[in-house]
Amino acid sequence: MNTVNLMTQQVVNRRVERKVMIGRVLSREIGVRACSVLILVATAAPAVFADGEIYRYVSPNGTVYMTNVPNDRKFAPITEKHRYHASVSDQELEDAVARYAQEYRLSPALLMAVIKAESDFNPIVISKAGAVGLMQLIPETAIRHGVRNLYDTRENIAGGARHLRYLLDRFHGNVRLALAAYNAGERKVDRYRQIPPFKETRIYVKKVMGFYRDYRTSQAMNPIEREESPTFVR
Helix, strand or coil, X not given: CCHHHHHHHHHHHHHHHHHHHHHHHHHCCCCCCCCCEEEECCCCCHHHHCCCCEEEEECCCCCEEEECCCCCCCCEEECCCCCCCCCCCHHHHHHHXXXXXXXXXXXXXXXXXXXXXXXXXXXXXXXXXXXXXXXXXXXXXXXXXXXXXXXXXXXXXHHHHHHHHHHHHHCCCEHHHHHHHXXXXXXXXXXXXXXXXXXXXXHHXXXXXXXXXXXXXXXXXXXXXXXXXXXXXX
């Protein structure tokens, strides 16, 4: 089995595992107070344990473990309010965006906009097409850009930023065409020589551009939107 097929199979297997775990949790009639450990996935609501402090541990394979009675030091308390998503540290996400935006000559606001549109900041989400993580990388794109762990915040953002930089260079700095290629594939943009006439892609480009404008003017972006990069909005 080649590397691409192996990674694709791993993504499919993890999706199946998540569904099984969710089914097991839902099938048990366990009260909140009687539950010491739950294995939940993605945006498992902290409100499940509303009466006490919640602790969380994210395993290397992306499984999120949450408990109100931690019995291992690897569990960390969830006490802060998250600006983005409960499964990712605000600081880690912002640091990664700032670092890779600078490395790949991107506007941090644009990178944030793509993450928002792709995953809504959920680092362990998987699409029906098998795209994974914050920047929804498919296994082929991940391998192309040297990403080994699709669920790792920094690796996923680094791979997505590198791919976005590649697309911007290929389409001569045209942000809208680069975004269209990120969504529909570069060959489709090459074929039509404009944003492809697909409803999903046109909505996607419009959505990202809206987030881009919002993040550029948002006070929350000030710490990482230090300097505009040489990308041109057309």
